[in-house]
Amino acid sequence: MQIQVTVNGKTRKSEVEDRTLLVHYLRDQLHLTGTHVGCDTSSCGACTVHVDGVAVKSCTLLAAQADGCAVTTIEGMAIQDSPTTSQLHPLQEGFKECHGLQCGFCTPGMIMTAADLLKHNPNPSEAEIREALEGNICRCTGYHNIVKAIQWAATHSTKPEPNQQEEPVVADEHLFTNDVTTGEVVETH
């Protein structure tokens, strides 16, 4: 079947199987692999994305159910200031600075869940943060720094000044890239 989904601000028309889960559509067809699969059973929260502004576990939703919706993934969280520079979302800065991550596998889901929390409760208490993350498991950090990262983001929710958070100059690109840019994706806008 054909679906039309606005993903991170871009409208995509795609052919998907009826049984394709939203997470596999994002990962396999759109190559947005920042959304991770940790369980298939809605237990771990690694696959959390926003659908029409609400945090959902994308392993429990069919791609077809997102037809006509706006989806935001971790790749869409940074603020694109200009064609060449982007600034991290305060939650991304918070997780980075407060060491709210180790292996990084649960991180995108944690950030997406936390973003939903901060939208409804801009200044959550520690207890409220801990309750709100009930559906996200982290096996590395012991959670303390994740709570701190979200508290940090809550107090830095204004957009940082441009150039203040410049990317450090590194000797080389830190990532191994093996991106395939072809696929069945049709961009209409």
Place this chain on the structure above:
Amino acid sequence: MHNQVIGKPISRVDGRAKVTGKAKYAAEFTAPDLLHGVVVSSTITKGRITHIDTGDALALDGVVKVFTHQNRPKLAWFDMSYKDLDAPPGSPFRPLHNDRIKYNGQPVALVVAETFEQARYAASLVKIEYAQEPHETDLQHHLDTARKPASGLASLLKPPPPKARGNFDKAFTEAPVQLSTGYVHGFEHHNPMELFSSTVVYGKDGKLTIYDKTQGAPNSQFYVSQVFNIPFRDVRVVSPYVGGGFGSGLRPQYQLFLAVMAARELKQSVRVSLTRQQMFTFGHRPATVQHIDLGAQPDGTLDALRHAATAETSRFEDYIEVVVNWSGALYKAPNAQFDYNVVPLDQYTPLDMRAPGGVTGMSAIECAMDELSYKLGMDPLELRLKNYTEEDPNEKRPFSSKQLRACYQQAAERFGWTKRSPEPRSMREGHTLIGWGMATGVWDANQLPARAEAVLTVNGKLRVSSATADIGTGTYTIMTQIAADTLGLPLEDVLFRLGDTDMPLAPFQGGSLTAGTVGSAVKIVCEDLGKELLKLARKMPNSPFAKAKFDDVFFVEKQMRLKADPSVRIDLQTLVDQNGGRAIRTTATSMTNSLKQGKYTRYAHSAVFVEVQVDEDLGTVKVTRAVTAVAAGRILNPKTARSQIIGGMVWGISKALEEETVMDHRYGRFMNHNLAEYHVPVCADIHELDVLFVEEHDDVVNPLGVKGVGEIGIVGMPAAIANAIFHATGKRVHELPITLDKLM
């Protein structure tokens, strides 16, 4: 003296990649025309496959092939070829080898299709018939078959139980205060958040690039090369990011075998990812039964100590861990006996899981010491100090460093231990029982040889690489710090890369040894690069460095300077220009100083103090407060190290209260094989956790003086929690985890 970044709380250099979704794990690399494989698992525990019907699966659109033992390619014949670098003694499991079923959940078929959805559906249509045979999976019902494990190369890092000392039987019989106790621990599965996956990219020339979830890319390369008879140069394993390991990635798992087999047969790229349920179908922390006898004087002096452990293993390999040695090294008891045995059962071979054996054995001895303290009417901390030893009684040699006494003192003070009322059930608040408990942690500080490469690039930046792993520990960051400090460069001018078999060889990431092992290689290779730079400086016309030796110079602010006169300096960039504008490259190996290290016992230590609240009516337990003081040599980065310890403490809470894979022995199958029923702590389970580092100077463990912090955080926690629960409730629970039903 010119250290700038070692010891500083530097934020992770991989942080940005991980918060933006750009960090790629094994299942996230792709290739044109990638095929997807889904594994079919056996539903019986022991027996034979009598019939496989793949007709319905193959009839589906998009299904390319179903691999089973009947149509798999011919592969290496000898067991030896299937032994990875971490294989215990025995005959390794071979996926799709023949019709025999050795354990429940064993892979019996791989369905390969054009899309994941097609493969998954087709896998559900593969019909398998079995002839079942009776199985044995219950350790406690087969303790009578316990035997000594086979020994092998593994005993180099995992020593057998220490020799008996003195006369235990006599000393125990004559001891005025005696304690005999036992502890039972269940199965546990590592459950890193990332599912085991391998993406095998099939090159035009048949060469393979494999993105694998592993704690050691070289181990996966070795295994694939041996099993499939492919030269090393034709197999490249890449693993830049690993979504947690905790030991599960120390051995190649069966998805690697299956993905490589399929890619080679189909001459096309293939990805195989396991499901969360299938994450319970390979190595695990073994179930154990332990027995401890302690004989003491009324003043607490231990005369006699016996520690015996029995663990399960598979029918095909003898998994070994060090369980009983720790108690003998921690307390000086002059009469002691140790025993360690295994019971082969119809299960997969156990596998090292965070502080393997250490957290098991220390949980038992530290609970036993707590029991003894109540028998003696003595403070538990005082009992530890009474039997404190400055020398390792197992090996009769000194410790390379041991600041455990300072750990006890500092953690006790931070916790407020002196305010404890010794009587159990004496600290209640309404219906809430409050308990305080403490315990000790010990873990190895091993070093292995490793290699690294350093390049000063044409633009004066430093690149260092080594085929180690970062399973979330912070390796990228601390290696960048070490390299930056050694050559006096700012962090942003240094790039450290890992997880690629094209890089110089390093051991897998495990046993808390990466910081000391790879860190030493990085330090040495950067020093060697510095020596090359000095050579270039000396060759320059009228060089002020003409007579300088390496010890006469230091590196700071992108310059090499003379120690005697720091105003004599030269930019590293100038030296690159001096080299004809070419990059300067060195490779080095860090060896271990076995002669020196062999004279010492090298351990990290910790002291843990815990407060629990137990609901008197419901039996629910909350760990409201915990303090851990850690002596682990030099701390390279307090930010990453502290997070390691806190993560370890939460693993301790998990082991003490939540984590256990429960088996239905009628079927030989794990029942709670998902993250809904396999309980691990979530955010709201965790309360106040405090970490203190007691720094140690140790020039024996390795050139950096670091002991590693990946595992010491978990070791003391479960016993401290169990002891606090006894203090709160007066109930001594001898089985972990302490779930509420055991307190009702």
